[in-house]
Amino acid sequence: MRPIGAVEFPEEVERTYRKARRLEWVTVAYISSAAIILYLTMGTSQAMRTSFFEDVVSIVPAIAFLVGTAVARRAPSTDYPYGTHRATSIAYLTASLALCAMGLFLLAEATVTVFSSEKTTIGGVSLFGTVIWGGWLMLAAVAYSAIPSFVLGRMKLRLAPRIHDKVLFADAQMMKADWMAESATAIGVLGVGLGYWWVDPLAAALVSTDILKDGVTNLKTAVLDLVDRRPEKTDQSGMERLPERVCEMLRGLDWVRDADVRLREEGHIFMGEAFVVPRRGTEDLTERIREAAEAARALDWRMHELTIMPVEDLPRNA
Structure with missing residues (x-):
């Protein structure tokens, strides 16, 4: 069986592709560190727990991009005459399913907590011999997670259309909007500090809903791409010209x-x-x-x- 020709990116596109891969490696390292910090500071806060899981699942698109693009660039062969370019579509589908599953799980957990009698409390923490409110450490961890995510997301948004990669675009969208989820987490922590315990699980529910929305939106695009829908622009703003x-x-x-x-x-x-x-x-x-x-x-x-x-x-x- 005659295979298609090998794909070679133009020089400018190749540079963009290498830059995107470097950004994803930075993302994996950064999100891993942010997740560890959130885990160490989350205490009994439902919002912090949800934010931790959000960081864990947000690594999936970055890993999907790194694996998918590496497989997609393999040379066509007699066994794979069309090449393995659809590995990126499969990676996109995998990342979308992971988001949907995690969003549903966390939303259900937050809903149960809202209607339960279990109240979130945030105690004091001894730091260098001084006892401080644990919420301050939580807020610092949230800021560490949110601000670099916003910056990395904006950088990826500029690169995704240049290499026509929807996995990278979906990852960029989620990271760019991460500050909204982290803001909800911060509000939940402050609510507990002010005595409004119910604000914490409510904030967790809002973050879960955002995760689920991202998952459903990207799952729809991934499935339609796999069934050979008419090509759409990378940023999903309309049909490809x-x-x-x-x-x-x-x-x-x-x-x-x-x-x-x-x-x-x-x-x-x-x-x-x-x-x-x-x-x-x-x-x-x-x-x-x-x-x-x-x-x-x-x-x-x-x-x-x-x-x-x-x-x-x-x-x-x-």
Whole structure:
């Protein structure tokens, strides 16, 4: 079985890809340290406990990106003639399912706590011979978790569209919005300090809802990508324009009377078919098709392979 050609990123895209991988390694190290600090300071606070689990599960998209992109860039073979580019889509699906599962679990746990008689208390902690309210340590841990997450998220948001990676984009969105979840956690801790114990599980429920929302949104996109939905932009702001650009280019060729295309996403790249109606008397059709395929690939680095088939007519969809 004949495999497709190996994918090579343009130099600028390759630099962006390497930068994204470095950021994800930094993310894994940073979130791991933040989770440890949250665990050591969470005490009996439900909101802090939820924030800890949020940090744990937020490592999944970063790991999914690192593993998925590494597998996706393996060279095609006779066993995998289309390559392993869909590893990124599988990684995206895995990360989304992890978010959904954790969000549901934490939301159920927070709801039970709200309606139970168990009240959250935050006692004192001895620090360098001085007893201080444990809530201050919790708030410091929350700040350590939230502020760098916001910065890393913004950095990744700029990189994701450049390499057309939806796992990176989903990870960036979650990290950028992490400050909102951490703010809810901080409010829960302060509520306990002021004597309003119910604020703590309520804040945990709000954080859980945010986790679940992220999971459901990304799960929907991941599933639709795997069933070959029409390609969508990386930031989910609308449909990808590349199919129209390829179609317009083909229709602009002097030997083509009409054309239509059918493209699908394979991780970072696009592959598909084009159907062209040649004008009468067209000569050297094989050479013209080869040149048209090369012109299509030149439009965008993501357009990796286009099979062009000459047809007598193009039926239009109703």
